[in-house]
Amino acid sequence: MTKQERYTDIGIIVILLLIVFVPTTILFFADGGQIRGFNEDQNNPGNPLNTDIGGYIFVPVEEDIVPIYDDHEIVQIELWQMPVRDALLMIVVSSFAYIPPSVSKIISxxxxxxxxxxxxxxxxxxGKKRSPNSRREQIYQYICENPGKSQQQIADAMQISRGSLKYHLNRLQDSDEIHQKMHGEYPRYFPSHKGISDKEKVLLSLMSEEKDHLFFQTLLNNSGITRKELATTLEISEATVSWHLSRLENYSxxxxxxxxxxxxxxxxxETVAAYQKIVSEELPDQDATQKNKE
Incomplete structure (x- = not known):
């Protein structure tokens, strides 16, 4: 997300907050459920108001006054006697003429x-509408194309600091776009939408480390191999072979x-089938990449 997009979102959120809080505050703190000039209660006019203007004193009149307009007496009619349009308008407007205190607080x-x-x-x-060129989107796409990588591997590949990467990874996890799975002492990251099985996650994590991948390949290509044969083939000590085997044994x-x-x-x-599935899914991507280069 660019700075301009971020500022736009902040501005929209501020406007929405004002739209929400201003009417809510007016409704909640309305005096006796009344908002002066908007929803006066005709049955509760309040204290009489005496006004002195230019020596004339004006006081409320409590007697009935017959209103006259253009020398014609205004006659009160019932709602059902009014035209349909005027009756509907009256029903809508009158419902907002007075809001009881308890109702105003519920509405607010x-x-x-x-x-x-x-x-x-x-x-x-x-938050999910990211620019294709944003750093977070690039990290997300990298994880989709390279599942099972560690933080250090992602940081090295993306040329980004670990602190900044961790922030983006946390945001991506909060939005359920990626998730992590511990492999040894370090978490590995996977896209949430691909439906990768636990066995495949383990293998992808192994394949992301050169030495682990080589050890796994040796087991794959030499069914029934012994500990000594592994040490000879890989040119490592039997103690190192034991260490690798103990790690693989944890994942059955x-x-x-x-x-x-x-x-x-x-x-x-099950392990062989999971590995073959991973390889079969990766090969088309590699072929497409090769064609694009050509």
Whole structure:
């Protein structure tokens, strides 16, 4: 979101707040349910008012006065005697002529809560309308294209500070666009809309680390491999092999079969199927990228 878009949203929210709070305040603090000049109660005129103007004293008249207009006496008629249009107008207007104190406070509460709900809804909707070139949108698109990355990997790829990245990641999680899953000691980030299974999330996290991916590939290509054979193939110590195996064992990625004194390690069918699904979904994207380069 650009600064101009942010300022526009702030301005709209301020206007909405004024629209909500001003009428609410008037209704809530109306004296006796009356707003002077707007909803006078004819049955509660208040204290008599004596006014001295130019030596003339004006006092309220309590006797009945017959109004006359153009030398014709104005005759009071019933509502049902009025034309339909005038009757409907009278019904609508008279309903607002007086608002009892209790009703005015109820109306102000309903108006306030509905107004605040509308403002919150607008804020959430406007927060999702991001510019395609905004930093948050770029981070979101990167996670969609590269699920399972850690904060450091995203920061390095996007060339952004960890503090700024963490802020955007939190906002994206608040809007339920991404979610995180712990892998070892660090969280990995995934798009919420792709429906990635827990097994696939583990594999994507492994594949994002070069050494973990190489170890997994060795198990995949050498079903029934032993601990010693893993150490020889990868040119690492058996202690390092044990460390990798213990991590994979936490996610139930392989099964073991004992033959003599040796344990043979084989990836489970569910793990292989999840890996093949990931690879099959990634290949079309890579082919499309290659075609675009050509």
């Amino acid at each position: 509460f309903i108006y306030l809560t509905s107004g605040l709900a509308f403002i919150i809804l607008y804020y959430k909707i406007s 990625l392989f099964s073991t079969e004992k033959s003599g004194r040796e344990l043979h390690y084989t990836l489970t069918p």
